[in-house]
Amino acid sequence: MDLIAPMRLYALSKRHFVLVFFVFFICFGLIVFIGIAGPEIITSRTLPPISTKSKGHLQSRPFKLQTPGLSTYNQELWLMCHFEPNKSTGEEFRKNIPLTVAVSGVMQDTSVPNIRVDAHNHTRSLHCTNGLCDEIIVLHLGYLNYTEYMITITFYDLEDPLFSIKNVNFTLKMYNALFSQVEIWFRFIFVVFTFMVTCLFAHSLRKFSMKDWSIEQKWMSILLPLLLLYNDPFFPLSFLVNSWFPGMLDDLFQAIFLCALLLFWLCVYHGFRVQGERKFMTFYLPKLFIVGLLWLAAVTLGIWQTVNELHDPSYQYRVDTSNFQVTHSEFLKAQKCNADHIIVI
Template sequence: MRLYTLSKRHFVLVFVVFFICFGLTIFVGIRGPKVIQTSAANFSLNNSKKLKPIQILSNPLSTYNQQLWLTCVVELDQSKETSIKTSFPMTVKVDGVAQDGTTMYIHNKVHNRTRTLTCAGKCAEIIVAHLGYLNYTQYTVIVGFEHLKLPIKGMNFTWKTYNPAFSRLEIWFRFFFVVLTFIVTCLFAHSLRKFSMRDWGIEQKWMSVLLPLLLLYNDPFFPLSFLVNSWLPGMLDDLFQSMFLCALLLFWLCVYHGIRVQGERKCLTFYLPKFFIVGLLWLASVTLGIWQTE
């Protein structure tokens, strides 16, 4: 490999370029737009034995908002020194408003969710609803707290979405690295065209696997999430990320273990245990990612 013939000057140059790129990413993260955009809607409730359902209308949305969360902070009418932790059923009904503003999509199903209210001076935030992808430009959420048997002073609802400016930055960021990874992959394949695969070292073999997976990790299909109202682009993104990260972990395990193993690396004793361990991690990450996307 070229790595084995680098001089001290080349090593210093590699690390300088790495830290410059790392510093640029930190600068973009600090100076760039905020990831999450919030808008609050406060409600004052009169004390009553039974709370009426609350109807909340979201702000106008676009596909660049990607996802939508509705959270709630409950204010209890009691001493702040009191600590409470209780579970209660909550009803949630979501309606979507079409682009013309006249057609209302009404879903007759009312979702029943169990939430845990934890208060220690101030109550913790509760997630009321989460939409993984947006089919409509506006949403109406009807929330019912009828089963919460506590004296309530007020409720603070907050809408949370991805910042459209961040979404545009993410598109260009991913596009740049997709193109860069494709160029590096082509150059790597071109540099090895003169050599037989039998002459490749373990690093070259793994790089021929990791570079295409890195291309998928940057997700060339990411813009589809803004063009198609479906959970499929998000699922593909989670799948590609899990594949690359687990392949990278498997690469490091094989390389570091290969330093101690001299001679032939048998599939049954050398590779199979690593594939089994990393495969379990991959399966867990993919399952969790798809479950969160849906």
């Protein structure tokens, strides 16, 4: 006679049940405290303001900026631009501003090779109200190959009789190096604990055949290895290899685990209504299709944004709305085609 794999959750006493929740809340509170007391995630460095009166007209005048020393612990780099109006009229002002961005990396021997062959042209939306203008994201570097960067920015069609600019302020934003070190240790600790729990779980079920496992135990045998990948044991490669691949690998692992977790909850909640055999074609396949669409959309958009940022550091998903609309319409068509089948199930 085959043994049925027991679930320890159903054998817990009230005292053990309260102890589990007590330990969970202690760990959760400790993590929240470390997050509050720990280093800030993003650090900012404001460059000296550039006056538009000291060097002539703003129209078509290039701004040349040089970043301070950076390290791989800074992970990414954003350049923000903030326009300071000459006077406040109290009226709302909106305008699309064409700009050109060129980025060069500074080597250790002070040579300046071009990261991108050509300068890239884009349009940003300027919005000002009550004498305050919103920040504009000029560029974003997904990973840092060089210790310093030379950035040349040229604005076009910015002068307007109803709107004059007094100063142009640039701000550099990057990950805090101290936060990156804390993140490495946290990920390492979670990877080790996840690996230990996975091994203990597999060891506790070694005496039982897989057909005797409960549905929760079968799902845990899938989610625990995916949780190990979610914590990304390859994360330190981001600081050792000057490549976009480790970051893309991290995004891929996160998308896989989150979609698998969503699939688990869909199966569990739908299983409350289905009493009997769960056939693959009628029970699992529609859920796999729905979650697969979400996974495909997340991975596709992530790869699309990464590839575009590699070729153009001034790229933003907001300026690529046409491709997004195509993807969105195709996704809605797929949802509509399967709506009747989903409702029946």
